[in-house]
Amino acid sequence: MSQPVIGKVSGDSPEKKKGKYEALMKKWGIPVALAVFLILFLMPTPQGLGVQAQRSLAVFASALVLWITTPIPIYLTSIMAILLLPLVGAVKKQSEAFATLGFDVIWLMVSAFVLTSAIIKSNLGRRFALWMVTKFGKTPKMTLFTLIVINFALAFFVPSTTARATLMVPICLILLDVYKAIPGESNFGRVMMLQGLQADALATSGIMTATAGNIIAVGFINSQAGGHIGYMQWLLASMPAAIITMVIVFFLGLKIFSIKDEFNFKNAIGTLEEELRKLGAFSPQEKKAMVIFFLTVVLWATGDYHKQWFGFAISTEQTAVLAALLCLLPKIGLLTWKEANIKWDLMIFAAGAYAVGGALDKSKGAEWIIKQLVAGLGLQNMSHFWVYVLVVFLSMYSHLIFTSKTVRVTILIPAFIALAKTLGMNPVALGLASAMTMTFTITLPPHSKVNTLYFASGYFSVLDQVKYAIVTCFVGAVVISAAIFTWFKIIGIS
Template structure:
């Protein structure tokens, strides 16, 4: 289980007993310890082997080779979960300096000063405040109570709407999955043990906590950490700043993919006309148990609402998204507004993920600046060259899903892929932003194993489905995601002014 998941569990454990139980599971501590230690030793061995034992490949600079060593170290650390994600993020700049990949800690740690990191941190602090106040749960239950559903299909669509609303409040798919887990467990608890009812529970949990969390997060810049990695990369390497609203314009069609996954999941599990036994009563009982909303709750919503309005109107007032977020942070801590302690807020803020993001952006920058991305791109070019644009996209997307079988973190995977994709695009005659986003986006739909996405690990903790159930329905869902990127998203990007097949197309925003 990943350190990122453990951090999420710690924040949510008092509210969500099932997650707390998972985090204290002592069934396999020895295996986990052996795996982590083996990964730790392997990571350092590979680092030194590349630095000292590997001859310098033709066309690769010495700094690119050093960056490759650090990249390999980080990949192994992340795959084996050998050290906490926060520590890995902090160690990356140090390794870039010691290996002479990047001169000086100031430049090597450039990811820590990237505006995206500040935006991410503010989003996490807002999320922690919402959690302490209970607003995330209040909003989810309120929506479910208003939309009265009687079937499994209707419930899944309603929960997708809840996911969309939570995207503006909770800035990570794993945190949204954790927020909704007790609500979903309460609903599935009313189903019996017949084959039809077991299948209903599987469909609800997989679609709501995994597919819904990931798909809904694609269109909101702050709702999915890989979005921030891509935004930061485009800003540093191409000097292109994608605003909150422009990101929404580019990505909102991804919401339509949920229609296809919902059709497939309900077909596979045969849940189209299955009704919910006592579901509405559960929701109403949960909502009645909530304390009455007070002045603090209303004040938090007002401040966050104003921040959201400023994000949506950035093209008029010209204040960057990260600056607006910091202004909102200043407003929320106006003396007397919050009746909560800073310690409670900091305990629920995902600091480790912030450090991971900063370290990821640092190595991402080094991969580009040392020429490693260009060298790796030239190696991939020989495989993809000569195919039409959709063929290239298909090859690279499917290759990405093979690579993702061994990695849990979306942030880690996109960090490794994005700079290479950005360098590969012009070599293949493709638009760099469109190509990078399309391939990196499909990484978020790694649905074959529960261990590929933290939200899926949280969903697996519900006990509603097995890894076999998940894999069988997930393989087709991955193919749906790949086809959706090629058939729907690529033409949509072209309509927005960034056609994949035209690398010279001017930036339209």
């Protein structure tokens, strides 16, 4: 049997097919951004808005247009924004814009990419996934459930949604090939692939370091809302909602796409056991990766006790940098610098996002915008209950407009934090609840690389994905909304 490979899966990527709407946005993105900048920069300063805030707003809004329409790469937009902020007087000092690349959140992101590269190179993730399936996947439903558990487990030590999909899709394809499931016809194949991409997204929402978007969101919550959200605080707040949502949509998926026990699972498990045997004994690299990962998780999980144990505290960011250092150290580690797949374009984008977002926040421009929004929508007349619920649902379905998690985080989290401050609500609770929805990019194939990898397998259609995802997003929004008024209070966030 020829084994499916990830290259085959992603070779005919739906992302490469550009629609008319996307082409139109790219064509007009720069002219619209320039027009927006000039209008906001040159118009008479509105009452209640300072000159510096107006200029910050001009840079922010024009950058926002470019980030959404992407006529140029998003990191180039960030570079231009960082350059413009001091030039047009949107910030008082050049360092306020240029220094964002040194934020601790940037170091956390760099370290997460190094750790991801080490886990993938060591083959530890693939070994763990194969072991779980062969150990616990004895029936169709148990196989599906086991794959979901694997996705959630991998999220703890593979802080990249795409990396996890890269590990999981070939295993799913091997599984389905053994079961003789026909792409486009097998409901078992549909459910396996659709729940795979959903489990990837929901598991990511439960772990702060599982994607850069979560880390960026925490940066905003802690710096702008006065929060103290760390690894364990995020896990405690978000993981229960992610698990509850996944359990509910697991059974809903089996209702939407009914499956029957018609496959020879015994032979399938035998094939996967052979794949596991081919990996042989644990390699030195896998052992190193396990030790580094275990140390990292222990330090993250015991952050509240460091002061008592060591006399000093090791922050989430310091732990991540330590893990990256151990991965890269000669003889001790398992990576060279060239092998560390660090997304520097994302680093630059994040730096620019923090620069324009920070400028807008410090100049009170964001506060002014939210006041206008509150007055325009009548949110000041709504109860806090409905504002919380409305924000969660808006955040959940906002990925239908934005194709980038990081752009959504940059736009929405600061805005909702400012909204909470304006309405006298808890900005940490509202910001965190909104951030928990940001990874639910599951409705259409182009909404994430994970979607594309699973979709390219051919086992489900766009309509299949839309149908299942709309239900999943609704369930997720309801669960998160309920958590705000129940679980958040119990753990002391709201």
